[in-house]
Amino acid sequence: MITIESARVRFASTEGGAPMVALADVSLTIARGEFLCILGPSGCGKTTLLKAMMGLVPLDSGQIRIGSHAVTGPGADRAMVFQNYALLPWADVTANIAFGLELRGASREECARQAAHWIKAVGLGGFEHHLPRQLSGGMQQRVGLARALAVEPEILLMDEPFGAVDAQTRRLLQEDLLDLMQRSGKTVVFVTHSMEEAVLLGDRVALMSPRPGRVREVIEVGLTRPRTASVEREPRFTELKEYLWERLRAMRDEAADA
Amino acid sequence: MPDGAGRARVAGLLRLGGWAGGELVAAVPLLAGLAVWELAGWMLGFRFLPPFSRVLATAVGMIAGGELMAPLGASLLSLAAGYLPAAGLGVTLGLLMGRSRGLEFVLSPYLNAFMATPRIALVPILYIVLGLNRAVQAVVVFLGAFFVIVWSTMRGVRSADRDHVEMARAFGATKRQVMWKILLPSALPLTLAGLRLGIGQAIRAMIAAEMFIAVFGLGALLRTYGGRFDAERLLAVLLVVVAVALVCALAAARLDRHLTAWSRTPR
Amino acid sequence: MAWEGAALTSGSLLLPTVEATAWRLIELAGTGELWHALWVSNHAALLGFALAGAIGVPLGLAMGRWPSADWFFDPYLNVMLATPMPAAIPVVIMVAGLGLPARVLVVVLFALATIVFHARAGFRLVGWELLEMSSAFGASEWQLWRKVVLRGAAPGIWLGVRLGAIRAVSAMVTIELLLVAVGMGRLILDAQGSLDAAGLFASVMVIVAESVLLAHLFQRFEQDASQAAMGMAAE
Ligand SMILES: Nc1ncnc2c1ncn2[C@@H]1O[C@H](COP(=O)(O)OP(=O)(O)O)[C@@H](O)[C@H]1O
Ligand SMILES: [Mg+2]
Numbered sequence: 001m002i003t004i005e006s007a008r009v010r011f012a013s014t015e016g017g018a019p020m021v022a023l024a025d026v027s028l029t030i031a032r033g034e035f036l037c038i039l040g041p042s043g044c045g046k047t048t049l050l051k052a053m054m055g056l057v058p059l060d061s062g063q064i065r066i067g068s069h070a071v072t073g074p075g076a077d078r079a080m081v082f083q084n085y086a087l088l089p090w091a092d093v094t095a096n097i098a099f100g101l102e103l104r105g106a107s108r109e110e111c112a113r114q115a116a117h118w119i120k121a122v123g124l125g126g127f128e129h130h131l132p133r134q135l136s137g138g139m140q141q142r143v144g145l146a147r148a149l150a151v152e153p154e155i156l157l158m159d160e161p162f163g164a165v166d167a168q169t170r171r172l173l174q175e176d177l178l179d180l181m182q183r184s185g186k187t188v189v190f191v192t193h194s195m196e197e198a199v200l201l202g203d204r205v206a207l208m209s210p211r212p213g214r215v216r217e218v219i220e221v222g223l224t225r226p227r228t229a230s231v232e233r234e235p236r237f238t239e240l241k242e243y244l245w246e247r248l249r250a251m252r253d254e255a256a257d258a
Numbered sequence: 259m260p261d262g263a264g265r266a267r268v269a270g271l272l273r274l275g276g277w278a279g280g281e282l283v284a285a286v287p288l289l290a291g292l293a294v295w296e297l298a299g300w301m302l303g304f305r306f307l308p309p310f311s312r313v314l315a316t317a318v319g320m321i322a323g324g325e326l327m328a329p330l331g332a333s334l335l336s337l338a339a340g341y342l343p344a345a346g347l348g349v350t351l352g353l354l355m356g357r358s359r360g361l362e363f364v365l366s367p368y369l370n371a372f373m374a375t376p377r378i379a380l381v382p383i384l385y386i387v388l389g390l391n392r393a394v395q396a397v398v399v400f401l402g403a404f405f406v407i408v409w410s411t412m413r414g415v416r417s418a419d420r421d422h423v424e425m426a427r428a429f430g431a432t433k434r435q436v437m438w439k440i441l442l443p444s445a446l447p448l449t450l451a452g453l454r455l456g457i458g459q460a461i462r463a464m465i466a467a468e469m470f471i472a473v474f475g476l477g478a479l480l481r482t483y484g485g486r487f488d489a490e491r492l493l494a495v496l497l498v499v500v501a502v503a504l505v506c507a508l509a510a511a512r513l514d515r516h517l518t519a520w521s522r523t524p525r
Numbered sequence: 526m527a528w529e530g531a532a533l534t535s536g537s538l539l540l541p542t543v544e545a546t547a548w549r550l551i552e553l554a555g556t557g558e559l560w561h562a563l564w565v566s567n568h569a570a571l572l573g574f575a576l577a578g579a580i581g582v583p584l585g586l587a588m589g590r591w592p593s594a595d596w597f598f599d600p601y602l603n604v605m606l607a608t609p610m611p612a613a614i615p616v617v618i619m620v621a622g623l624g625l626p627a628r629v630l631v632v633v634l635f636a637l638a639t640i641v642f643h644a645r646a647g648f649r650l651v652g653w654e655l656l657e658m659s660s661a662f663g664a665s666e667w668q669l670w671r672k673v674v675l676r677g678a679a680p681g682i683w684l685g686v687r688l689g690a691i692r693a694v695s696a697m698v699t700i701e702l703l704l705v706a707v708g709m710g711r712l713i714l715d716a717q718g719s720l721d722a723a724g725l726f727a728s729v730m731v732i733v734a735e736s737v738l739l740a741h742l743f744q745r746f747e748q749d750a751s752q753a754a755m756g757m758a759a760e
Contacts (some may be wrong), residue, residue, distance in 0.1 A: 054428050074430050086425035090443045100429040103439070131520050151429065161473040289599045306619040374736040376695035376701055379729050380612070382717045386725065458607060466611035469703050477612070481703075484615025492615055499612045500604065507607040 002030040002053065002187065006062035009048050022048040024212035025062070029119035032154075035181065035188045039195065039244065041251070046191040046212025047083075050157050053189065054080050066155065076104070079153035083160040085140045087132040087147075093119065094128045096143050100151035118146035123176065138169035145177070155187045162197070162255065174200060175229055182226045195244045199237055200229070205244065209251045217247065273372025306489045313451060317494035326479075326498060333475040334502075336392060341460045345453055348407030352452070355408065356415020356445065357437070372405045377459075378466045385471070392474065395467060402463025403456035410452025414445030447521045450514040457506045465499060476502075546730065549723035558712070559731065566697050566708030571623055574693040580701025581637050581689065582682055587676065595645070602645075605638035611699050621734020623705050628697070635696030636689035643688065647681015648674060680751035687743030694736050 009023040022045045030036050038046050051057040053064055055073040064071040066078070079100065087096050095102075097118050098111035106114070119128055122142040132140055141161055148156060162170045174197060181188055192198050198205045199221055207217045219239060223231050231237050292310050299309030320326045340404050355362045381398055388394050418441050468477025476499050483492040553559040588595040588602075614631055621627035651674060659673050701710020709732055716724035 051424075056424060056428055074428050076430060080428045081427075082421065082425060084421060086419075088420045088422060088440075088443070099426075099439075103426070103429050103431050103435055133522075135518070147429075199437075285600065287597045288604070291601070306616070370740065371733060371737050374691050374740040375733045376691075376698045377738065378695065378699045379713065379732045382702070382713050382725060383729060386717060386720070386722060458609075462609040462611060465609040466699055466703070469611055469614070478610055480615050484704075486617065487619060489619060492619070496612055496616060500608050503607045504604065504610055507603075 001027075001032050001067060002189075003065045004028040004030075004049075004062070005064075007049070007052060007064060008060045008062050009045070009052060009057060010060050021212035023052070023059075024214050026213070026215050027062075028206060028215055028218070030187060030189060032187055033185050035190065035201060035203045037198035037205045038189065038191045038208060038243070039193065039198045039205050039248075040208030040213075041210055041248065042193060043208035044208040046193075046208060047159055047168055048213065049208075050080070050159050050189060050191055051119045054078055054157055076151065077153060078152050078157060079148035081141070081144050081148045081158040081161045083155070083163055084135075085132070087140055089104065089132055089145055092129045093124060093135070093143055096132065097146045097148055097150055104151070114150050115146075118150045121149070121180065122146045136169070137165045138173060140155045141165060141173065142176075145180075149180070153186070155189070156181075158188065158190045160191050160193065163193070164167075170197075171229070177201065178227055178229075195241050195248075196232070197221070198244065199240045200227070205240075207244065207247055209254075211255065215252070219244070266512040271296040305487070308490045308493065313490055313497060316490045317497050320491070320494055321498070325337065326476075326495070329474065329476050329479045330498065330502075332392070332395075333477070336395035337399055337460060339396035339441065340464070341403050341457060344400045344403035344456060344460065345407060347450060348452070348456065349411050352408040352411025352449070353415060353442075353445070355412040356441070369405055369409055372401070373409060377402050377463045377505035378470065381467045381470050390471065390473070395464065395475065398467040399460045399464045403460035406459055407449075407452040407456040410455065411445060411449045414448030414452070415441050417448055433460065447514075448519045450510075450518060454507070454514060457510050458503070461503050461506060491523045522524055526634050541648070541744045545723040546726045549721075550727040550730065553712070553724070553727060559728075562708045562712045562728075563731070563735075564708075566701060566710070569628035569708075570632050570693045570697040571697065573629040574636055574690060576629065577633045577636035577689055577693070578686060580633075581640030581685070582644045582668060585641040585682075585685065586647075586678060589642070589645045589648025589651075590674070598641075602638060602641055605634075606642060610635050610696070611703065614700055614704055618704055628700055628705060630691050632696040635692040635699075639692055640685040640689040643681045643685025644678065645681075647678035647685070650681060651677030660758075678755065679753070680738055680747060683747035683750050687740060687747055689738045690743055691736060694732070694739065698732055 005027055007023050007026045010019040010021050013020050024230075026045075026049060038049065040046055052059055055071045055075065055078075066075075085126070088099065092101070093249065094112065094115045097115040098106075101111050101114055116128070119125060122145055124139060124142055124146070127135065128137065132143070135143070141164075144161065148158075148221055162173050165173065178201065190198075190201055192201075202221050203225075204221060205219045206215050207219065208214065209216045223234065223236055276308045290466050295307075296310045299307050311319055319328075322490070341345065344475075352364075355365060377398065380401060381394075384394050384397055390399065422440050422444065426501070464475070465477045468475035469481050470477075472481045476495060478497050480492065483495060548561075584594075584598065588598055612633075613634055617627050617630050617634070621630055655673055656669065657678065659669050664672065679750055697708070698713075701708050702713060706714050709728060712728040713725060716722075716728055
C-alpha cells in the first residue's frame, strides 16, 4: 500500500520571484495491486507527484510511505517508465532493458537471459541489437516498459508513457499493457492527460488541478476486469469520460475567472 | 542555456568535415587542382612553382635517400611525447571539471585565455625558461593539444542528458555508476571531437616551434630550404608535412566514427 | 598568482615577478614602442582577417546551399583544415616576399578554413525544413538568403569569425616570430635576445590580452546571434 500524507513540493522560481508550488497538500492512498490513473492538465504536478513517489524529488513537508517504510530515495520495490523514454542512445535494446539489472550487479548471463525474456514479452523479438534511434516511438516505449518490468518491481510508476506516440500505436500499447498487468498483481500508478486512457486502464482515477497542484477528486471506474478495449462500448465508459471532461472544463473556467 | 538545441549545435560545430565514403569521387576536385598545378608549373616556369610531378619525385627521393628520416622521426617522436600525455591528462581534467562547477569556475578563465592565445608566443618563454632542448618540443605539442581537449571533454560531460541521469537514479544508480554508465558515455562524442581538434593543434604547434628553433624536425627543414629558395625541396617537405597531418586527422576521424556511431542522427 | 609565487620562491633571473613585468609593460607603453609594434602587427592581421571573412563567409554559405559547390571545395577545405599552416609560411615568402602582402596572405591562410567550415556548419543548422517552408511560401532566392539563411546561420558565422580572429592573431605572431621580425614579434625576439625576461613576459602578455579581448568580443556577437536564432530575445 502506498500512503501519501499532505505532500508538499515547492520549486524555487527561476526569476527569483515567489517559489512555485508544484504540490500543495496532496493526500492519497493506493491499495496493493491497484491500477491508479492520475489525470490532469499539464503543469498540475503529475510528474512531480510521481517523482516524489519514486524518491527523485524530496518533499518539503508531508510523507510518502510504502507499506510502513517512508520513501527517502529510489528503491528496488519501485520502477519508473518515462514520458520521453529516457533510453540510453549508445546502448542496444538488450543493454537498455538490462540496465536496471546491471546496476544491481546481476551477472552478464542473468542480464542476457532476463533481457531476452522481456524482449519477447513486450513483442520486440528480432530487435535485440537495434539502437534506440533505429526504433519507432512505440517500440522505444516498449523498451522503456521492459526495462522497468525487468527489475521486477512491486510498484510500477508510469509518466505519460504513451503521450508521444501516434493514436494507433497508443491503442496497441494500451491493450498490451492491460494484458501484461492484469494478471501480475503489481501496483501501477499511471499518469496521463487522456480521459479515455484513464478510464480504459484504471481502477480509480485521481483528478488533479493546477496552481497549486492538488488532487481534487478520486473517481471509482468500476468497469469489470479483465478488461479489453471492448469496454469502450459500455455506457459506463462513455458516462465516466463525459464526467471527467466536465470536471476538467470546470477547472479551466475556475482558473480563467481567478 | 545548456538546452538540447544548444548542445546539438556545439556537437555539430565541433565535428570536422566529413570524409565518409565515395572517396574516389571526392578526390576528383583535388586531382583537378593538381593537374592545374602541373600545367602551370610547366607553362609558367616560375622559380617558386615547379610542376607537381617534380615535387612528388623529390619527396620520394628524399624519403628513399633517408634525408627525411631523421627530421621526420624527431617530429613524430615529439608529437607522441606531447600529444599522448595531453590526451590522458586533458580528458582527466575535463572530466573533473565537468563534474565540479567549482573547479570549472576557478579554471575556465585560464582555459579560455590559453585557448585564445597563439601558442607560438609562448615558445620564446619556454626556451628561455627550460633551455634549448628537445623536451621543449614535447611541451609545446602538449600545450597545443591540452586545452582544447580539456574544454571539449568538459562540455561533453555537461552535455549529458539530465533525463538520463535521473533515469539512472530511479533505477538505483550510485554516484559512481552515474559517472561510469551515464556521464562518460555521454561525454564521448565531444571528447573525441576534442581529441581530433587537439591532434590538429598539436601538429600546428609542433611545426611552428620547430621552425622557430630551426634545429630539429620537419619545421627546421622547411626553414632551411625556404632560406635557400629551393622550391622543389621546400614543397616536397611541405607535402610530407601535409601527408602526416592528413593521416593523423583521418585516423582520428575514423576512431571517432567507429566509437560514436550511436550519436549520429537517423536518416 | 601562482606565477608570482613561483617567481618569488625560485628567485630566478628567467622568471620575472609580476611586479617587474608590469613595470616593464608601463615602460614599453610609455616610450610608444609598444603602440607602434601593435599597430604594425595588427595592420596586417586586420587586412588579412577582413579578406578571409569576405571570402570565407560567402564560400561557406554557398557550400551549404549548393551541393555541387560543396563537392568541389570540400576536399580543399579538409586539406586546409588539417594542414599546419605555419609550414606554408616559407612558401608564401618565396612567392610574395617579406612585405605586407606576404603577411596578409599568411593571415588569410590561417583564418580562412575555420571561417568557411563554420559558415557551412551554420547554414546546415538552418535545416532544410525551413528552406522548404520558405520556398513553399514563394520566397525568392534573395528573400531566402536575407530572411532565413543569414539569420539562421548567424551563430555559426560568428563562431567561425571568432575562431578566425584567434587564428589571425596567431598567424600574425607566428610569421613575425619565424620569418619577418617586425611588430610584436620583434619586441618578443629583442627581449629574448637580450635576456630581458620581464620584457619578454610583458610582450607576450599583451598578445594574450589582445587574443582574449577579441575572443570575448566576438563571443558576445555569437551569443546574441544564437539567442536571436533560437527565438529568445537578447535582453
Ligand atoms: N525541476 C523543476 N524546477 C522548477 N519548477 C519545476 C520543476 N519541475 C516542475 N516544475 C514546475 O512545477 C509544476 C508542475 O510540473 P509537473 O509536475 O511537471 O507537471 P505535469 O507533469 O502535470 O505537467 C510546473 O509548473 C513546472 O513548471
Ligand atoms: Mg509531466
